[in-house]
Amino acid sequence: MCCRNLEKFRQYRINVLRVWCQWDNKRGFVDSSPASTMYEADGRLREGHLKTLKSILTDADRLGMVVELVLFSQESWRDGIRLDPEASDKAVRTLTAELIPHRNLTFQAWNEFSERVLDHVKTIRSVDPKRLVTNSPGFAGFLGDPSQNEAFDYLTPHTSRQGAGRTWEIAPQEIAYLLKRYKRPVVDDEPARNGTSQFGGPKEATSPYDHILQIFGVWQVGGYIT
Template identity: 65%
Template sequence: MKTFNYAVAYTFLVVFLFILPVQAQSVGELTVQGTEIWKDGKPFPFTGISFFNAIYNPTFNKDRVERKKWLEKFDRYGLNVLRIWGQWDNKLGFVDTCPGCTLYNPDGSLRPEHLTTLKTIIREAAEQNMVIELALFARESYNENIRLGQPEADRAVKTLTQELLPYRNVVFQVWNENSVRVIDHLKIIKSVDPKRLVTNSPGYGGDLGDDKQNQALDFLTPHSSRQNVGRHWEIVPLEIKYLQQRFKKPVVDDEPARNGTAEFGGPKETPSPFDQILQIFQVWQAGGYIVYHHDMFQKGYGHPSVPPSGIPDPEHNPYHRTVLEFISKRPRYQH
């Protein structure tokens, strides 16, 4: 009679329990098919909102119940992508900014408390079938000389890529509005995680990127032209079409014209929500994707433009609600 091998059984159980959560986290694999973004083997209607301070916002990160409430609200408004930043340590007075509001220590190691929060957000977003677009570095911080040295930046990118390997509902955006060493960082990411989709925001509004990085990246996320060019709702769809035709890959209108103050690239005069709606509709018609940009983070708590929660609330003011109600009806209007 054969004896039961408890050691083998125990080893099998440990391996099974380790693999199971990794497999669960891997659900949501993002790929590129021509000029489309796919998720789990089918087209994904990539539709985002700027939530740069998500990792550092105390209301959003109060507990699982609070996060779920907000994620469900975003979902009701047709939003399935959160664009969040690893660096929120600039000195511009944005809501929730602070010197320690960054994923990175000066030596390029990761801050464990912020990494834990990021992973929690990613997991709970995945439960809502949502994607995280993670901007690794921010020009706003870079301009104020809040930046890592080259070896430290390389260490940060490599370590973060390793840490997020199991989480497949994440795309990396190397920079917000910068092009410093984009190809170097892309190579590091791909050496660790060849399947991770990588993009970049190359510069300020209207900067569509250089050929070298546009050819190398998996998909494109430029900050399209804003109100300073005039009828941006007519010009931007042409920019999206140009990039699609030239580089044969998906294009996201990542930080488009918006309402708000004239600071930080905002309009010099009061826009209409229908300016945004027309632009979004035309970008959809062109086969592009959008991330809704806004002014709900550019001042401190107590300013009328900032929701009391510091979270980009779709219902904070009539302007945002008008645009986001249109976005929520994307299946009605998008072919």
């Protein structure tokens, strides 16, 4: 991604990008492929993808932007695309070390999953103690468990979607609960999800105002959104 594209995001007041290390699932995501992953099966990093990530981080830093890097995805896991514990430890340890110079970066262990999360947090902090770490613990409405939430620097749940009701009222309540209980920043990750029903969006027609109201409500209670 070149600096020009990042500048377009910034013009619309977007200052955080969420980047996945695994885009190799079989669900039909745009541009997904077996090669679209940061990792070899043995936990080695793919040099080309690592170089691209570092370039994005450098350009983003120049523009005052931050990247939230998702290390693993449940979509790949459920398709049987998994690193064994030894390989995943190697991947996390190596990636953490490679990215130490880039301080406009946080790590999110999983997208919507919680497998060996605390092990990954321990690995990251053993290599880079000052790196901010979080996790998206599960599907919409799952707000995590105390043992994990208390280990993170900030929280990034996927709040309830349209099936639960009026998201613009429910999500701010969920964020407010987490803020009060865990006393740390909370980000509403993937708020409202008004995309296609094929990939997590609602089956019924929606309005962009649903999304706008949810974001505004989260801001009002002291949360953030990505």
